[in-house]
Amino acid sequence: MRLQHLPFQEVNSRLRNSGLNLQLGQFCFAITTKLASVAQSLSILYADFEVFDSSVFVDFPVSVTSGHNWFSSISKSAEFRFDGYAPFNPLPLQHAPALIEWGMNWCVSSQINTFLIIHAAVIEKNGWAAVLPAPPGSGKSTLTATLIQEGWRLLSDELTLVDPVTFRVHPFPRPVSLKNQSIDIVAKRYPGLVFGPLSTDTSKGTVCHLKPPETSVSRQSESCPIAWVIFPKYEAGSATEFAPKAKSLTFIDVADNAFNFSRLGYAGFYALRNVLDRASCYQLRYSCLDDAVQIFDQLKSAE
Structure with a gap:
């Protein structure tokens, strides 16, 4: 029920x-x-x-x-x-x-140590997942909230759960955390979305959570392989830049963003290496959400 x-x-x-x-x-x-x-x-x-x-x-x-x-x-x-x-x-x-x-x-x-857990959003389209690792302030959640209204399935806003045996990502599709001006940006762009209550004056400013799409919840048992690892960065007034990122640097940055990479030891290393062997890695800098959406629409799977 x-x-x-x-x-x-x-x-x-x-x-x-x-x-x-x-x-x-x-x-x-x-x-x-x-x-x-x-x-x-x-x-x-x-x-x-x-x-x-x-x-x-x-x-x-x-x-x-x-x-x-x-x-x-x-x-x-x-x-x-x-x-x-x-x-x-x-x-x-x-x-x-x-x-x-x-x-x-x-x-x-x-x-949890049955998964390699990466501090990153993760979304899926046409059976392939895109992992979005980014530090606070990068616009990750705003971009995620936008993309899941544009045909992408939400797997998680915060925690990417990678099976260390199959290298597939498992969904944890909970509410998307939005902060400060991002709340109004998403609400105005997509009228009719359902939000939880505002929490004001937190250490992160004003925080509000966006209800996950029903289709993401109903498909929360469906895992998928990872095709892309993309590091987004919002910079006001910047031109949109989408460029490949070296897999060696991607490995280091993703490992730094993982909660349990060290605890898993070789299993974590092996899982991340295999994920990146199969994935395409990029850096994205943007100031316009429409440009970012267009880039994600044009992604092709790694295979």
């Missing part, structure tokens, strides 16, 4: 008691919270995801609770926990909807 088919009263009851069990890609999260803002955000952003009862195996039991901020005796705070452990300092209560998203990313990036 999809979350959207559960009455909100039932969603709230599960969140407050045994947990709301959501299948997100390869993983099952059991989420508990008494915060109305988190319940409402989950109901909006995860409406198309499957909900399971308490009999399923849970990979990540997580919660967001409220309390008093340690900075102040009167300011309310929100705290994320995984299986009782709090990996982050408490944040202001208004950031709770964003905190659950950041926390779920942390769970997979820090606890």
Whole structure:
């Protein structure tokens, strides 16, 4: 059953008691919270995801609770926990909807070693995936949010999960995190998109999450090979440049962007080498989203 088919009263009851069990890609999260803002955000952003009862195996039991901020005796705070452990300092209560998203990313990036996990967006078209590694501020999420409205399937906005045996990428299609002016850019470009609540005055500025497309969620069990590794960089006023990138440099940069490359040892090295042997590697600098979309439309598979 999809979350959207559960009455909100039932969603709230599960969140407050045994947990709301959501299948997100390869993983099952059991989420508990008494915060109305988190319940409402989950109901909006995860409406198309499957909900399971308490009999399923849970990979990540997580919660967001409220309390008093340690900075102040009167300011309310929100705290994320995984299986009782709090990996982050408490944040202001208004950031709770964003905190659950950041926390779920942390769970997979820090606890999973069955995949090579790269800090990169990944999208798919015609059976081939494009991996987009980029540091914060590069416009990666804005570009990803745009491309998934232009015929590309969202596999993940943040975490590229590469099977170290098959070298295929597995989907983890959760909400796309947009920040500051990117929120308005995407909303104005594509009217009618569904967004979660705004979290203002975070360490990243204003943050809002975009609901993943229904087709991306319904196909979240479909893995695919990687054809392209593209390093995007938004620079205001720049001319559009799309150029090949040496695979030796790509290897170094992708390894630096991987959460568990060192932990996997040879398996991580072998997986990344094989991915890059099969993929075409590029650098993209742009200031116009239309130009970037056109470049992605013209990509041809590596085979």
